[in-house]
Amino acid sequence: DTAVSQTPKYLVTQMGNDKSIKCEQNLGHDTMYWYKQDSKKFLKIMFSYNNKELIINETVPNRFSPKSPDKAHLNLHINSLELGDSAVYFCASSDGQETPSYEQYFGPGTRLTVT
């Protein structure tokens, strides 16, 4: 049973479009995250979110917005896509309440290509 899943796995779209990436976790975790991995494999956190607090990396353009319909889901909406948005986006989750480690479990990633 997949712990953290993302859809779609691949997404090819044109500049200016709006798209969403979905993330679901079945681990019962209370915190979820979105990361961007660029072509040089550098990983940067974009958002972390639990039912109490959304923490936004200040460098993330406001074209990106996380939406959480419930504790098990954190979707990523991207408006007006730009070429520089092409990357692999990873969702992750952690449980910081039951265990203090905040160990994160990553989804398989979504490769976004903007043409």
Added chain:
Amino acid sequence: ELKVEQNPLFLSMQEGKNYTIYCNYSTTSDRLYWYRQDPGKSLESLFVLLSNGAVKQEGRLMASLDTKARLSTLHITAAVHDLSATYFCAVHNDMRFGAGTRLTVKP
């Protein structure tokens, strides 16, 4: 701003040899993580280091944390080809990742 520096960024090793990857960070943190990423794959958690002096071992990999020196190490013992991957450290503050160390183990 928190900075996390890994070195080396590229490491080519012979099978059977030992080596250490270093992760330095610029501000105080009491938690540090090591992840492995295979090409085209997701990240797999290797170690969670929760306190100063923490040492964890799994197979041929051993990780340690010195919070006073703001340094973590990932030691590879008697490398095998299956260890070829990219290894990332990440500091709990802001979940900032190092640039990754791309390890290649050659026969």
